[in-house]
Amino acid sequence: xKKTAILxxxxxxxxxxxxxxxxxxxxxxxKLVSQSQKLADTGEIRLGRGKTxxxxxxxxxxxxxxxxxxxxxxxxxxxxAKVTDQQRIELYAGTYKLEGNKLTYFFDATHNEIAARAAxxxxxxxxxxxxxxxxxxxATSDGKMVVTTTxxxxxxxxxx
Numbered sequence: 001x002k003k004t005a006i007l008x009x010x011x012x013x014x015x016x017x018x019x020x021x022x023x024x025x026x027x028x029x030x031k032l033v034s035q036s037q038k039l040a041d042t043g044e045i046r047l048g049r050g051k052t053x054x055x056x057x058x059x060x061x062x063x064x065x066x067x068x069x070x071x072x073x074x075x076x077x078x079x080x081a082k083v084t085d086q087q088r089i090e091l092y093a094g095t096y097k098l099e100g101n102k103l104t105y106f107f108d109a110t111h112n113e114i115a116a117r118a119a120x121x122x123x124x125x126x127x128x129x130x131x132x133x134x135x136x137x138x139a140t141s142d143g144k145m146v147v148t149t150t151x152x153x154x155x156x157x158x159x160x
Contacts (some may be wrong), residue, residue: 023098025125029058030152032069040136049073054112057152065096065105068073097116098123103132121150128154 032055037048040071050072094108105119121132134148 019125022100022125024061026059026098026123026130027061028157029155030130031056031058031155032149033153035069035148035150037139037146037148040147048139056155059096062094063097064093066093130154 032053035047035049035053037046038044039046043138048071049069052072053069054072055067055069057065059065092105092107092110095106096102097106103121103123105121107119119137120135123133124131130152132150132152134150136145136147138144139146
């Protein structure tokens with residue numbers, strides 16, 4: 001019984017140390033693997049950015065996040081001077097906070113300059129992959145309520 005109590009105490013003391021290790025798994029750059037939206041009212045799954053979207057997200061130890069996501073259907077603009085709003089990229093920068101498996105972004109800059117807000121995602125890290133599931137929110141394309149699931153894969157540092 002005494003050994004069990006000692007073991008249980010040791011495990012309880014070790015638990016708070018697990019949180020920083022989980023956050024350190026987030027640090028680095030991740031390449032977009034897939035992104036899908038589930039319509040809240042019908043359950044329909046759609047690929048708003050196509051079957052092969054492109055993008056990256058980077059998390060730093062000082063709590064900063066930067067991301068770029070490009071649709072595989074994104075048309076090439078005629079010129080830099082003639083880029084339309086429809087052709088603009090989804091880009092954001094800000095800070096993040098990780099609490100267990102809840103990741104919250106606090107935006108400083110976004111592609112569409114939305115009012116300051118936070119965006120919450122539930123995350124799951126499995127090996128070199130991270131899956132993020134957003135809270136329900138309006139889709140940027142049509143305003144319908146969706147739950148977006150995004151899968152990223154950790155980018156390996158270049159060999160020197």
